[in-house]
Amino acid sequence: MGLKELVTPFTAWKNVIKDPVTVKDPFNDRPGAERYRGFHKNDVEECIGCGTCEDICENEAIDLVPVEGIETKDGDSGLRPRLDYGRCCWCALCVDVCTTGSLTLSNEYTWVSEDPEDFRYTPGTDKKEWDDNERGWKKPEGGYEFYARERVAMPELHAEDRDKSFIEFVTGYSKQQAEEEADRCVECGICTATCPAHMGIPEYIKAIRNDDLEEGLRILYETNPLPEICGRICTHKCETVCSMGHRGDPISIRWLKRYIADQNPSEKYKEILNQGNVENNGKKVAIIGSGPSGLSAAYYLALTGYDCTIYEKLPQAGGMMRYGIPEYRLPYDQIDKDIDYILSLGVKIKYNVNIGTDFTLEQLGKDYDAVFSGTGLHLGRSTRIPGSDNENVYFATDLLREIALEDDIPVEKKIVVIGGGNVAMDITRSLARLQNIKYGKVDITATSLESEDIMPADREEVVEAREEKAIVDPGWGPKEIEIKDGKVKGLRVVKCLSVFDEKGAFSPKFDENNKKFFEADMVVESIGQGMDTGYLTEEIKSQLEFGPRGRIIVDEYFQSGLNWLFVGGDIIQGPDVIHGIANGHRAAVGIDLFLNK
Amino acid sequence: MNKSSKLINWQPDRSKYPELDENGKAIIDLSSQKFIKTWQGPNHPGVTGNMSLELTISGDEVVEAKTHVGYLHRGFEKLMERRLYIQCFPTCVRMCVPEADSNEYVLAAGIEELDNIEVPEMALWLRTLVLEMARLQVLLRTVPGQASTLSLGLGGQWGMYLRDLILDRFEELTGGRIYHMFIIPGGVRGNLPSGFKDRMEENLKLIDDFIIRIEDLIFTNSVFNKRTIGVGVIDPKWVSQYGIVGPNARAAGFKRDVRKDYPYLKYNELDYDVYTRTDSDIYGRSQVRKNDLIQTVDLIRQILAKMPEKGDLRAKTPNVMHWKVPKGETYQRSESSRGEYGLYLVSDGSKYPRRANLRGPSYTHAVSLLERMLINSNISDTHAIMVSLQTCPPEIER
Numbered sequence: 001m002g003l004k005e006l007v008t009p010f011t012a013w014k015n016v017i018k019d020p021v022t023v024k025d026p027f028n029d030r031p032g033a034e035r036y037r038g039f040h041k042n043d044v045e046e047c048i049g050c051g052t053c054e055d056i057c058e059n060e061a062i063d064l065v066p067v068e069g070i071e072t073k074d075g076d077s078g079l080r081p082r083l084d085y086g087r088c089c090w091c092a093l094c095v096d097v098c099t100t101g102s103l104t105l106s107n108e109y110t111w112v113s114e115d116p117e118d119f120r121y122t123p124g125t126d127k128k129e130w131d132d133n134e135r136g137w138k139k140p141e142g143g144y145e146f147y148a149r150e151r152v153a154m155p156e157l158h159a160e161d162r163d164k165s166f167i168e169f170v171t172g173y174s175k176q177q178a179e180e181e182a183d184r185c186v187e188c189g190i191c192t193a194t195c196p197a198h199m200g201i202p203e204y205i206k207a208i209r210n211d212d213l214e215e216g217l218r219i220l221y222e223t224n225p226l227p228e229i230c231g232r233i234c235t236h237k238c239e240t241v242c243s244m245g246h247r248g249d250p251i252s253i254r255w256l257k258r259y260i261a262d263q264n265p266s267e268k269y270k271e272i273l274n275q276g277n278v279e280n281n282g283k284k285v286a287i288i289g290s291g292p293s294g295l296s297a298a299y300y301l302a303l304t305g306y307d308c309t310i311y312e313k314l315p316q317a318g319g320m321m322r323y324g325i326p327e328y329r330l331p332y333d334q335i336d337k338d339i340d341y342i343l344s345l346g347v348k349i350k351y352n353v354n355i356g357t358d359f360t361l362e363q364l365g366k367d368y369d370a371v372f373s374g375t376g377l378h379l380g381r382s383t384r385i386p387g388s389d390n391e392n393v394y395f396a397t398d399l400l401r402e403i404a405l406e407d408d409i410p411v412e413k414k415i416v417v418i419g420g421g422n423v424a425m426d427i428t429r430s431l432a433r434l435q436n437i438k439y440g441k442v443d444i445t446a447t448s449l450e451s452e453d454i455m456p457a458d459r460e461e462v463v464e465a466r467e468e469k470a471i472v473d474p475g476w477g478p479k480e481i482e483i484k485d486g487k488v489k490g491l492r493v494v495k496c497l498s499v500f501d502e503k504g505a506f507s508p509k510f511d512e513n514n515k516k517f518f519e520a521d522m523v524v525e526s527i528g529q530g531m532d533t534g535y536l537t538e539e540i541k542s543q544l545e546f547g548p549r550g551r552i553i554v555d556e557y558f559q560s561g562l563n564w565l566f567v568g569g570d571i572i573q574g575p576d577v578i579h580g581i582a583n584g585h586r587a588a589v590g591i592d593l594f595l596n597k
Numbered sequence: 598m599n600k601s602s603k604l605i606n607w608q609p610d611r612s613k614y615p616e617l618d619e620n621g622k623a624i625i626d627l628s629s630q631k632f633i634k635t636w637q638g639p640n641h642p643g644v645t646g647n648m649s650l651e652l653t654i655s656g657d658e659v660v661e662a663k664t665h666v667g668y669l670h671r672g673f674e675k676l677m678e679r680r681l682y683i684q685c686f687p688t689c690v691r692m693c694v695p696e697a698d699s700n701e702y703v704l705a706a707g708i709e710e711l712d713n714i715e716v717p718e719m720a721l722w723l724r725t726l727v728l729e730m731a732r733l734q735v736l737l738r739t740v741p742g743q744a745s746t747l748s749l750g751l752g753g754q755w756g757m758y759l760r761d762l763i764l765d766r767f768e769e770l771t772g773g774r775i776y777h778m779f780i781i782p783g784g785v786r787g788n789l790p791s792g793f794k795d796r797m798e799e800n801l802k803l804i805d806d807f808i809i810r811i812e813d814l815i816f817t818n819s820v821f822n823k824r825t826i827g828v829g830v831i832d833p834k835w836v837s838q839y840g841i842v843g844p845n846a847r848a849a850g851f852k853r854d855v856r857k858d859y860p861y862l863k864y865n866e867l868d869y870d871v872y873t874r875t876d877s878d879i880y881g882r883s884q885v886r887k888n889d890l891i892q893t894v895d896l897i898r899q900i901l902a903k904m905p906e907k908g909d910l911r912a913k914t915p916n917v918m919h920w921k922v923p924k925g926e927t928y929q930r931s932e933s934s935r936g937e938y939g940l941y942l943v944s945d946g947s948k949y950p951r952r953a954n955l956r957g958p959s960y961t962h963a964v965s966l967l968e969r970m971l972i973n974s975n976i977s978d979t980h981a982i983m984v985s986l987q988t989c990p991p992e993i994e995r
Contacts, residue, residue, distance in 0.1 A: 008817040009818045009820075011813050011814075035790070037772040054920065056684065056917070089687055097917065097918070130948050142788060142909060142912055144910045145911070147917070147918070148913070183916045185916070209919060266985040
């Protein structure tokens with residue numbers, strides 16, 4: 001030990017003359033870093049209350065609570081996350097997992113309050129000074145995702161492989177594809193709330209992930225006895241509201257449902273669903289129409305022990321599902337798979353029976369304890385423009401029915417379809433196939449009042465129609481079908497500027513100077529359908545209440561003014577399959593309550 | 598030897614007490630009034646974290662020592678068994694508080710190993726950077742901290758300021774100062790902010806200067822040398838017996854460094870040597886840590902120079918909300934500032950880990966090793982010995 005060791009440490013004294021390094025006023029002089037994980041912010045308009053933040057929070061610091069000014073609606077639970085800062089650890093996993101990207105953190109980190117309750121707050125609703133602070137933690141970019149944002153593409157036949165036949169062109173997911181798609185779901189349940197049948201969507205998607213397809217089938221049948229059908233042609237309101245759709249593609253819920261149904265063989269259904277023997281309760285219910293609502297009602301009533309008989313006007317069951325939807329979208333054997341299972345539970349069906357002519361409704365009311373009517377919308381509606389009464393002007397519903405009945409239908413070389421909904425696309429694509437078979441080329445134009453962005457048809461329908469060489473030319477208002485020598489020459493249209501007025505009421509405005517003429521030998525009208533209530537006699541009508549557009553008014557269980565008559569399906573709600581199924585299920589509950597009073 | 602130097606070099610005669618039994622163990626009879634039982638901690642400024650030492654002293658000599666933990670009331674390993682893998686990520690961070698990034702890394706590496714996930718190149722570099730920054734901020738506190746245990750607090754204050762600057766860098770890179778929660782299973786949570794490298798270099802220059810200053814203040818200091826040289830010696834024979842790792846083993850002459858022995862992340866592409874000494878006393882361990890500090894500064898410079906500008910931050914993983922890690926078990930390790938830090942992770946194929954067992958070096962350093970080292974030491978040296986082992990109670994009590 002020398003002198004050096006004794007003296008050197010004292011050189012530290014030179015620091016006495018240096019400036020201090022401390023921050024004098026850290027509350028004001030030292031904002032958090034750009035990425036700092038400070039207090040929460042939430043864009044309540046963007047947020048849909050999916051609750052994924054609540055699920056991922058390992059400290060259970062987040063609760064979804066109702067807040068003032070936010071209504072529960074389709075695609076929005078009406079709830080918003082409330083933070084408890086006694087629990088939060090500011091890991092920001094809630095931000096990273098947020099499906100809409102509404103939840104972020106500010107870089108604010110000081111908050112003084114005497115009241116401990118203050119630290120439990122709902123960001124965005126409880127106004128805070130950092131609400132407008134743009135800095136702070138946001139979901140990282142650059143390949144950083146907690147789940148896949150893009151959906152697994154559904155394999156389909158190429159246009160040239162499908163446009164000459166009615167073969168089903170959506171081939172369905174493989175096991176790996178289905179599991180990969182099912183993995184994207186965050187189980188928020190926004191879909192369940194929106195689905196008219198309130199199907200257990202997150203649960204059956206989970207069953208796919210667990211590769212337990214039998215459990216999946218059981219979940220499907222709890223709320224929907226037509227999974228093969230719905231798995232193909234459901235209007236999938238669930239996907240429209242899917243929380244994953246806000247920053248990417250919604251989950252392919254419909255295709256996943258189809259995957260479960262496809263993978264379970266029909267002969268094992270009874271065993272899987274454990275529905276071997278149902279005890280008959282001695283009560284009889286008649287069901288008019290074997291569409292989705294009728295079949296659904298029959299299924300749930302049969303399970304409860306009712307003796308159900310379905311009366312069907314046409315030679316086969318299925319209603320609009322068979323006679324309104326082309327085979328390439330919904331093959332007949334898949335319809336049969338679902339229907340045959342329902343019939344195997346003891347549901348009887350009588351074909352080619354027309355209520356109103358073969359039987360009267362009153363007679364059914366007397367013979368049975370209750371009657372459910374789901375007769376659907378089978379009548380076409382006309383544009384009533386000049387020339388629409390020509391014999392070469394058809395309704396889409398009639399043509400689709402005749403195709404299903406394998407009747408010969410007129411297929412001309414040049415066809416124009418008026419309408420922009422899914423039925424219009426169905427008839428356009430069906431006729432395109434028939435033209436292809438008959439003439440080897442397609443010359444069909446679909447035109448609608450609505451412009452492309454507001455066309456009611458599903459987007460993929462329009463895209464696929466174009467792939468099959470049909471022309472879709474939306475945004476034109478039909479004015480006149482030109483007739484020469486009793487034959488259709490074409491359709492005159494003018495540009496449609498807007499379809500709805502400011503209040504959202506139907507009030508189309510046209511630019512009369514912007515005209516167009518579609519040459520055609522045949523015109524098909526597909527602008528909506530009407531109901532045929534011919535089977536309702538005057539006496540019955542007098543006991544029923546009618547709402548706008550002649551709709552029968554029913555209660556929450558679809559019971560009409562006549563207590564033994566329950567009405568549901570397209571004539572009440574919809575038109576679509578899933579509403580029909582939901583109505584049928586609810587009406588079955590209503591009938592059971594009514595008959596066990 | 599003159600009278601005054603005799604006084605300076607005076608050592609008490611410790612041959613009489615305590616008496617030893619035939620096994621060489623001290624015979625402690627508290628009723629003889631020759632012994633005092635005293636507690637150092639848990640509420641004691643000199644104790645690292647929530648730990649206490651139950652000391653039996655005879656005069657000023659420690660004759661028996663026992664480490665007590667149990668003040669943290671935690672159970673993170675058990676908590677993790679009931680959490681999704683992604684939820685384990687913010688949980689496991691807390692197992693070792695001062696150097697939280699090692700926890701994140703071993704968990705992420707364990708999950709990635711079991712699920713066969715390949716982490717993007719960019720993320721590997723960022724992980725290496727963050728682990729070295731974590732080592733840097735720990736050493737900035739520990740190296741001068743050794744002198745603080747001997748009442749020379751000035752170096753500790755300098756180090757604390759520089760550590761805060763590194764925490765500032767952490768804040769802008771990861772969004773947090775202590776719990777960075779950056780190394781997420783699958784990758785990392787952010788790229789370098791613009792200007793980061795320049796600001797880091799400014800800080801590193803200050804640290805270069807700091808190293809020179811503590812060399813003068815601490816390592817060229819007669820009091821420090823007097824109190825650390827030859828004090829708290831770890832017998833090299835103990836190293837394998839006790840499983841001693843990290844700087845404590847390196848000061849005893851063992852070239853033990855997980856970064857070299859079982860290379861992970863990008864350490865293979867970095868140029869450095871493992872520094873060892875043979876004196877194995879408090880002074881030697883301080884020197885090893887000082888050299889680690891110099892080395893870490895150099896490694897950070899190398900990483901910042903070599904790492905790519907951009908790239909993917911995170912690999913594609915299953916949806917974190919229902920991430921099932923395939924059945925299996927793995928042991929993942931990293932070199933923390935205290936030595937090998939490992940996680941034994943078992944998955945039964947479900948969404949939750951079946952078992953997560955963290956092996957921190959303090960488990961041996963602060964319990965069995967410390968209890969042995971304190972015997973026959975002077976009571977005034979107990980802090981210094983404990984701190985020289987760099988004990989961290991949270992990783993004992995998981």
